[in-house]
Amino acid sequence: DTGVSQNPRHKITKRGQNVTFRCDPISEHNRLYWYRQTLGQGPEFLTYFQNEAQLEKSRLLSDRFSAERPKGSFSTLEIQRTEQGDSAMYLCASSRNGFGNQETQYFGPGTRLLVL
Amino acid sequence: RKEVEQDPGPFNVPEGATVAFNCTYSNSASQSFFWYRQDCRKEPKLLMSVYSSGNEDGRFTAQLNRASQYISLLIRDSKLSDSATYLCVVRDDMRFGAGTRLTVKP
Numbered sequence A: 001d002t003g004v005s006q007n008p009r010h011k012i013t014k015r016g017q018n019v020t021f022r023c024d025p026i027s028e029h030n031r032l033y034w035y036r037q038t039l040g041q042g043p044e045f046l047t048y049f050q051n052e053a054q055l056e057k058s059r060l061l062s063d064r065f066s067a068e069r070p071k072g073s074f075s076t077l078e079i080q081r082t083e084q085g086d087s088a089m090y091l092c093a094s095s096r097n098g099f100g101n102q103e104t105q106y107f108g109p110g111t112r113l114l115v116l
Numbered sequence B: 001r002k003e004v005e006q007d008p009g010p011f012n013v014p015e016g017a018t019v020a021f022n023c024t025y026s027n028s029a030s031q032s033f034f035w036y037r038q039d040c041r042k043e044p045k046l047l048m049s050v051y052s053s054g055n056e057d058g059r060f061t062a063q064l065n066r067a068s069q070y071i072s073l074l075i076r077d078s079k080l081s082d083s084a085t086y087l088c089v090v091r092d093d094m095r096f097g098a099g100t101r102l103t104v105k106p
Helices: none
Strands: A005-007 A010-013 A019-024 A031-037 A044-050 A053-057 A065-068 A075-079 A088-095 A111-115 B004-006 B011-014 B019-025 B033-038 B045-050 B055-057 B060-065 B070-075 B084-090 B100-105
Touching: A005 A088, A010 A019, A019 A088, A019 A111, A031 A075, A044 A065, A075 A088, B004 B084, B011 B019, B019 B084, B019 B100, B033 B060, B033 B070, B045 B055, B045 B060, B045 B070, B070 B084
Parallel strands: A010 A111, B011 B100
Antiparallel strands: A005 A019, A019 A075, A031 A044, A031 A088, A044 A053, A065 A075, A088 A111, B004 B019, B019 B070, B033 B045, B033 B084, B055 B060, B060 B070, B084 B100
């Protein structure tokens, strides 16, 4: 399977715990994006990387959230001191750098987080 | 006003019907638009890009109206398998609409 993969697919945690999610993009894609999606809403942009550089972070990304892409390949998203409001689907997408409509994002299956 | 808006639906149509969705955006400088479909509890999957001149892929037609700042998706001869949520995205701003739910019934 050469698509975007995410692990774990599901995570249940207690409030206050830290969680970390991993995303493996399509191998030749240099851009990697993290989104959060809640029921009835579209994906909300969190952050994105070009290679190992984190180029943009949304205001939604509080200081409890941190993302890394140390070698420009896989990425991790960590949430510290989880809150019930963090419960959502966390989606990763990757793309090859391009202009306008040439840059298509492909999504992974997501990690569904439930904070109790 | 939300930056990318879609009618949430649901749109309930019979098989074979033609259905159209619109998506309005607020950033007049936006250049890059896409339609994705998302099945229940699955990830979004690319349906088609939206080009300035309009584009067609089988039963699906996407159009861009820059003057009124909206994009549209037209589905002809709808199939049961078209039932899904359709998301528009303005790539420049990395903003998705909330999606329009379509149910095609026998």
